[in-house]
Amino acid sequence: MEDINMHYLDTKIACIKSARDKVYKFKAINNTIRRYLDEIHILESKIHKIDIKLAKYNMVDVLSGKLPEIDRMSFQNIVSIIKELMDAKTQFFDENASEYINKSDKLLIIVKKAGFIKLNEIIYKSTEALLMIPEFSVFIGLISKDHVHKIELKVLQSRKVECLRKAMCITSSRDMMFKLMIQQELHIFVRLFPFELDVLEERLKNYEDISEMFQLTIFGCFAFSVLKEYFISCNAMELKGLREKLHNEIDQFAESMNENTNVIEKEAFYACILMYVSVKYYMSI
Numbered sequence: 001m002e003d004i005n006m007h008y009l010d011t012k013i014a015c016i017k018s019a020r021d022k023v024y025k026f027k028a029i030n031n032t033i034r035r036y037l038d039e040i041h042i043l044e045s046k047i048h049k050i051d052i053k054l055a056k057y058n059m060v061d062v063l064s065g066k067l068p069e070i071d072r073m074s075f076q077n078i079v080s081i082i083k084e085l086m087d088a089k090t091q092f093f094d095e096n097a098s099e100y101i102n103k104s105d106k107l108l109i110i111v112k113k114a115g116f117i118k119l120n121e122i123i124y125k126s127t128e129a130l131l132m133i134p135e136f137s138v139f140i141g142l143i144s145k146d147h148v149h150k151i152e153l154k155v156l157q158s159r160k161v162e163c164l165r166k167a168m169c170i171t172s173s174r175d176m177m178f179k180l181m182i183q184q185e186l187h188i189f190v191r192l193f194p195f196e197l198d199v200l201e202e203r204l205k206n207y208e209d210i211s212e213m214f215q216l217t218i219f220g221c222f223a224f225s226v227l228k229e230y231f232i233s234c235n236a237m238e239l240k241g242l243r244e245k246l247h248n249e250i251d252q253f254a255e256s257m258n259e260n261t262n263v264i265e266k267e268a269f270y271a272c273i274l275m276y277v278s279v280k281y282y283m284s285i
Helices: 002-064 075-094 098-125 127-132 135-140 145-167 174-192 195-204 213-232 236-256 263-284
Strands: none
Touching (some): 002 098, 075 098, 098 127, 098 135, 127 145, 127 174, 145 174, 174 195, 174 213, 174 263, 195 263, 236 263
């Protein structure tokens, strides 16, 4: 009986040792698999990075073969492509890929031109529609200052036509209505070109010293060109009265202006100054 028990015990011990050996082997295999998986993950990460780099080269090649289709793209898609091309160009510079730098430069010229054409179409239909297109502010941030200036001119030319159309309907309270018109136009302009507000604010600090309208930036010239149509219809006495009235309004505005003044109140203040400087300049010529 004792021999049987010993045999049974030896068998159990042997089974336990065998199971333990299998566990050790399984752990070793599992560790090997984990090591292989880690290596595969690293390799996949490297391949992904290569794919990202190659994607920019592929994009340039694809676009180069589809130039006629660019003109049919929406303004939003064109802006997106410009951003991608500029990002790609940065990569090409880092990798000294001169061939693709040249390709991306040529594509940028073509795509930006298509963007200007689409923008002109939008401006022709409605400049106010630009306020509803977020990509517009992105676009002007991707082009040169000279090109931004040209867009500003086109926008203001379009707005002047609209202002002159409205002016024909103004028959009473003309000074107030024209001032409100300039305020509205200033509101639209600085929403489209926010950086112009800081420039205008700086110029208006010494508005009494302004002797030429071009000193008031491009919008100042626009305001004068619109207001001039009103001034022409006034006699000398009316112009003098308007100048004095505006001067008094400016003083009242100045007393209430502070760091908490909201944008609408600021625009009303600036519109008043623009009208004052415009009538003052008109009376001097």
